[in-house]
Amino acid sequence: xxxxxxxTSGKGGVGKTTTTANVGTGLAKLDKKVVLIDTDIGLRNxxxxxxxxxxxVYNLVDVIEGxxxxxQALIKDKRYPTLxxxxxAQTRDKSAVKPEEMKQLCEQLKGEFDYIxxxxxxxxxxxFENAVAGADRALVVTTPEVSAVRDADRIIGLLEAHxxxxxxxxxxxxxxxxxxxGDMMSSDDVVEILAINLIGIVPDDEGIIVATNNGEPLVGxxxxxxxxxxxxxxxxxxxxxxxxxxxxxxxxFKRIFGRK
Amino acid sequence: xxxxxNFFKKKSDSASNAVNRIxxxxxxxxxxxPPETLEKIKNDIISVLSKYVDIDxxxxxxxxxxxxxxxxxxxxxxxxxIPIKGVKRASSNDKVSKE
Numbered sequence: 001x002x003x004x005x006x007x008t009s010g011k012g013g014v015g016k017t018t019t020t021a022n023v024g025t026g027l028a029k030l031d032k033k034v035v036l037i038d039t040d041i042g043l044r045n046x047x048x049x050x051x052x053x054x055x056x057v058y059n060l061v062d063v064i065e066g067x068x069x070x071x072q073a074l075i076k077d078k079r080y081p082t083l084x085x086x087x088x089a090q091t092r093d094k095s096a097v098k099p100e101e102m103k104q105l106c107e108q109l110k111g112e113f114d115y116i117x118x119x120x121x122x123x124x125x126x127x128f129e130n131a132v133a134g135a136d137r138a139l140v141v142t143t144p145e146v147s148a149v150r151d152a153d154r155i156i157g158l159l160e161a162h163x164x165x166x167x168x169x170x171x172x173x174x175x176x177x178x179x180x181x182g183d184m185m186s187s188d189d190v191v192e193i194l195a196i197n198l199i200g201i202v203p204d205d206e207g208i209i210v211a212t213n214n215g216e217p218l219v220g221x222x223x224x225x226x227x228x229x230x231x232x233x234x235x236x237x238x239x240x241x242x243x244x245x246x247x248x249x250x251x252x253f254k255r256i257f258g259r260k
Numbered sequence: 261x262x263x264x265x266n267f268f269k270k271k272s273d274s275a276s277n278a279v280n281r282i283x284x285x286x287x288x289x290x291x292x293x294p295p296e297t298l299e300k301i302k303n304d305i306i307s308v309l310s311k312y313v314d315i316d317x318x319x320x321x322x323x324x325x326x327x328x329x330x331x332x333x334x335x336x337x338x339x340x341x342i343p344i345k346g347v348k349r350a351s352s353n354d355k356v357s358k359e
Contacts, residue, residue, distance in 0.1 A: 144275075144278075145278075146278050146281055146282045146285075149282050150282060150285055150286065150289065153286050153289065153290070154289065157290070178275075179275070181272055182272045182273050182274065182275050182276070183272050183274050183275055184275050185275050185278050185279055186275070189275065189278075189279050193279065193282055193283060193286065195325070
């Protein structure tokens with residue numbers, strides 16, 4: 001039986017879609033059978049982050065409305081044969097899907113896949129309700145900013161109300177140089193405030209923008225962000241992996257001539 | 261001194277400002293009480309306790325957190341950690357212990 005994981009945050013723009021793409025791809029790299037579901041109806045994005053935008057024929061709403069079979073709507077990833085995407089509909093709105101329907105869809109997919117990763121839209125309305133309906137566990141993504149942390153707290157409260165079995169936190173886009181100078185909250189600060197289990201710390205990385213430009217998630221490459229995402233995947237499958245040392249020294253040359 | 265300031269850049273504290281602000285805002289979000297009410301509750305508790313003991317107001321910690329109730333559901337709970345510096349009028353039988 002597969003596990004359904006919803007990636008959520010409350011606030012928009014903190015990295016839900018990037019996290020979904022990287023965690024999904026990372027789990028496929030670890031030989032798991034994975035399907036990603038974009039539930040952001042009307043604002044579809046996971047397809048472009050995955051680089052699969054040209055292959056879409058059917059979408060989530062087609063599946064729900066019975067216009068096609070699930071298998072027809074699943075897009076096979078370019079690189080990993082055990083990775084699939086169920087894209088969202090671009091021309092519909094959230095009301096096209098009901099939580100009960102999502103629940104049924106997740107149940108069906110659980111028989112076929114090890115992990116079903118759901119990219120939740122921003123906000124706490126129907127899109128959120130749809131995304132969490134069939135989920136067994138949640139990854140809450142936040143950045144070390146007052147607004148994102150506040151929304152994450154609200155989302156954690158709502159997940160508790162939905163009796164989510166497991167909720168873990170990802171602190172995204174942390175900048176150790178700013179943490180050191182006292183101008184950014186540390187992951188410890190965020191964990192203390194939100195009081196839930198931390199499953200990953202992802203440093204701010206220009207590589208993410210490059211990866212999105214190319215439609216190729218960077219999980220598993222040797223950048224800090226690539227390693228951080230891979231570590232999250234390993235923790236999801238139950239391995240105990242220590243957190244990365246994001247303070248690792250730059251070379252002498254970079255320290256003298258590079259950015260402060 | 262400006263020369264040395266470049267080398268020993270002064271530590272800014274906008275991060276701790278953020279932590280304090282978010283903590284305060286979440287207390288209000290979680291409890292559903294407006295911030296002024298929380299501030300009043302805090303001040304009232306301090307003034308009541310101050311009748312009997314000396315309180316370390318600098319180290320005082322006053323939080324609305326979520327704690328499991330009897331039914332297992334998480335409900336808002338007031339958690340205060342108030343260090344006592346000294347006892348003002350402790351009677352011989354009642355000992356106020358530091359936590």
